[in-house]
Amino acid sequence: MSGFRIEQPGLLCTLQDQGRFGQSRLGLTTAGPADGHAFRWANALLGNTPGSCALEITLGGLQLSAEQDTAIAVCGAAVPLSINGKPKALWQGHTIKAGDRIELGMATAGVRAYLAVADGFRVAEQFGSCATVLREGIGGLDGGKLQAGQLLPLTKPAAAMASQQLFALPERFWPDYQSPLTLRLIEGYQCEDFSVAERQRFYQHPYQISPKSDRMGCRLQGPPLHCQRSKMLSEGICYGAVQVPPDGQPIVLLSDRQTLGGYPKLGSVLSLDCWQLAQRSAGFELQFAAISIEQAHNLLHLQEQRFWQQHSQLEVL
Amino acid sequence: MLDYSIQIAGESSLILYPPQQMSAEVNQWVLAACQQIEQALADVLLDVTPSYASILVSYNPLQTDHFLVKARIRHALAAQSGESQQAGKLVELPVYYSEESGPDLTRLAKLHQLSIEQVIELHQAPLYRVYAIGFAPGFAYMGEVDERLATPRLDSPRAKVPKGAVAIADRQTAVYPAESPGGWNLLGLCPLQLFDPSKTPSMPVAVGDQVRFTAIDKAEFLRLGGVL
Numbered sequence: 001m002s003g004f005r006i007e008q009p010g011l012l013c014t015l016q017d018q019g020r021f022g023q024s025r026l027g028l029t030t031a032g033p034a035d036g037h038a039f040r041w042a043n044a045l046l047g048n049t050p051g052s053c054a055l056e057i058t059l060g061g062l063q064l065s066a067e068q069d070t071a072i073a074v075c076g077a078a079v080p081l082s083i084n085g086k087p088k089a090l091w092q093g094h095t096i097k098a099g100d101r102i103e104l105g106m107a108t109a110g111v112r113a114y115l116a117v118a119d120g121f122r123v124a125e126q127f128g129s130c131a132t133v134l135r136e137g138i139g140g141l142d143g144g145k146l147q148a149g150q151l152l153p154l155t156k157p158a159a160a161m162a163s164q165q166l167f168a169l170p171e172r173f174w175p176d177y178q179s180p181l182t183l184r185l186i187e188g189y190q191c192e193d194f195s196v197a198e199r200q201r202f203y204q205h206p207y208q209i210s211p212k213s214d215r216m217g218c219r220l221q222g223p224p225l226h227c228q229r230s231k232m233l234s235e236g237i238c239y240g241a242v243q244v245p246p247d248g249q250p251i252v253l254l255s256d257r258q259t260l261g262g263y264p265k266l267g268s269v270l271s272l273d274c275w276q277l278a279q280r281s282a283g284f285e286l287q288f289a290a291i292s293i294e295q296a297h298n299l300l301h302l303q304e305q306r307f308w309q310q311h312s313q314l315e316v317l
Numbered sequence: 318m319l320d321y322s323i324q325i326a327g328e329s330s331l332i333l334y335p336p337q338q339m340s341a342e343v344n345q346w347v348l349a350a351c352q353q354i355e356q357a358l359a360d361v362l363l364d365v366t367p368s369y370a371s372i373l374v375s376y377n378p379l380q381t382d383h384f385l386v387k388a389r390i391r392h393a394l395a396a397q398s399g400e401s402q403q404a405g406k407l408v409e410l411p412v413y414y415s416e417e418s419g420p421d422l423t424r425l426a427k428l429h430q431l432s433i434e435q436v437i438e439l440h441q442a443p444l445y446r447v448y449a450i451g452f453a454p455g456f457a458y459m460g461e462v463d464e465r466l467a468t469p470r471l472d473s474p475r476a477k478v479p480k481g482a483v484a485i486a487d488r489q490t491a492v493y494p495a496e497s498p499g500g501w502n503l504l505g506l507c508p509l510q511l512f513d514p515s516k517t518p519s520m521p522v523a524v525g526d527q528v529r530f531t532a533i534d535k536a537e538f539l540r541l542g543g544v545l
Contacts, residue, residue: 024366024373026512026519027454126514136454137495138514188325189332233337234449234458236366236373238330260368260451260458268327293383296328300378 002067002098003153004117006146010061010104015121015140015152016114018051020129024236024259031131031139032255034112034215034278036271037175038076042116044311045073045093045167052120052155053130055146057113060106066096067151069158071118071166077110077177077279091174093166093317098158110177110279118164119156133256135216167314177279181286183252184273185242186296189265193229194244201225202266203288207250211282215256217243218277220286224248227264234262240269242288252277270296272303319346321394323387329363329378331386334371339460339488343370344448348525350394357393361386367524368449369458405447405525410492412483412530413538414440414505418545419483421502425468437532439463440483440504445490445528455494455512455520459528462488474500481506481543483530490530494520508533508543 006013016039019032033039033056043052055062060079073093074081081088082103088094090113096102104113123130123141132140141150156164191199207222225248237243241253243263252269253261254277269277270291280286291299319335319342326332333350335343347367354374355365361381366373376386414437416422426433445459452458462485470486475498478484482493484501493499494511507530513519522528533541 021363022365024364025450025524027451027456030364138454186325186328188327233339233369233371234451235332235368235371236326236330236451238327238373238375240327258452259366260449265326267325268330270328293325293328297378297382300328304379 003121003151004064004066004102006148006150006152007063007065007101008061009146009148010057010059012058013062013146014056014132014134015053015123015146016056016131017053017120017129019131019255020127020139023127026127027259028127028136028138029133029256029259030239031129031133033114034255035076035114035275037275038112039114040307041091041169042073042075042114043120045075045091045169045314046071046116046118047165047167048116048118048120052116053123054114054116054120055152057104057115059111060104060113062104062115064102066098066100066102068098068154069161070096070154070156071161071164072096072102072115074104074113074115075169076113077107079107079113080105089168091171092168095164095166111281112278117154118161119154122153122155135256166317168317169310170313170315173310173313175276175279177276181273181276181280181284182289183277183286184270184291184296184299185267185288186270186293187267187290189241189267190227190229190232191266193227193264194225194266195228198225198227199266202250203290206285206287209280209282209284209286210249213282215254217254217257218252220250220252222249225250229264232262232264234260237261237265238268240271240274242266242269254278270299272299319343323390325383326373330373330375331383331390332371332373333390337370339369339448341446344446345525347372353393353396354390358386358389366451368451405523405527407444407527407529408522409529409531410507410509411533411537411541412505412507413535413543414483414532415535418506418538419504422504425466425502425504428468429465431465436466436504439466440485440490441530441532445530447522447524447526447528450520450524453494453497454514457491457511457520457522457528459490460488462490464488468502470500471502474498478503479506481508481511483507506538506543506545508538508541
């Protein structure tokens, strides 16, 4: 068996695929990439099946050595990428030869980078997915974060690399992870249990990302919100749900969120904005704006169209 | 047939609310409705999450929209035959109740002016229903605990609750399937594996099952694989 040897795992590096669906009944969260947009492109630039297993690298600092010919693409946070010491561009495919050394420096913008490999990493699935959840000890190689010395097996044999295609996403389509961010919220759940005045305060004031944020949820700091309802039964939590615990500081629940929770929720943030949120660091200031469910559906369809439009303008390498 | 409302949860999720109460009747309706929804909407569903008195339905928003999903749920549930759901199975969970395995046992006894033996007896007496599974893999919320034992969560949660800890919060009881932080009151330890990803099924209990706790002594606890 050969693949990529981890020389240095950096701060936090995990294997992620599209996520684990249909298992909430066992209490298993969905997981999957914190930034679904960059993850999707990393796979697309190698012609991979969408959702193929890739690396999620938090803040950078990863070093790998290749023990087999393959190809990679790195998308997401601006991490300086080099192959054998030579700087290489993000958002494009690169050929890798056995013996090559791949290094990712520390992110200068954004938080999470995705390294995809031709046809994905070959990792055994647990409950239908290889996505890693540290809290559950599920997925990845052993349920934990990746460690130096571990081997990441590849799906595509070296012999099949002759037909490998590589693409580059033109720079005009690269996302900006430093632009101001307004989280579009679809109101729902217990929204009506927050008074009109409370909701006004929520939309009118900026909130700051707390350093206690992680893949489970993005904790925010700002004017505390009060909910009229004090007691409720625990219920299912969807992606992007904005939960308000008794201290009044909202939490946007993300990929590794708990499946059930008993705190009131204002509704949920549009997935496209959750992905942008996952690329902002502690201290960043953001705002909320309400949109209707119909607008949300439209925005998702538009984004899908935009993806394929950009896909048709990929540079073939 | 219970009355229910369907509300927006997010861009691709709706949530169904029957009457908001912890009762076997409502929870049984939740289970039956889940089955109906999973069968009728299989082509667009991503996940269905039942709880005490709610069902979160997540669908693929590029395939359909909330109007259509809502209409299809209404249609599927209108055809629901009601008590079609078979009864859950009965699962017995052994518990080593003691001061060494249940650090809150003494405090609870004092608080409720009971003897430790009475606390253990009261906790074992009811046949509990599994109302929901969540929070962590394999964590089953069960009810209802005898009123005389109802105890609120700790003011500040413990950083570490051991695997297998049998606990109560208000009128709910549960077994921690793995070591984790937690704020429930600890009465004892269960030596059985409550969540094992390598096994099928990975959990001995499912929503709708009945659970009975039975006291065992230290020797039996250790014999069954328990660790102190």
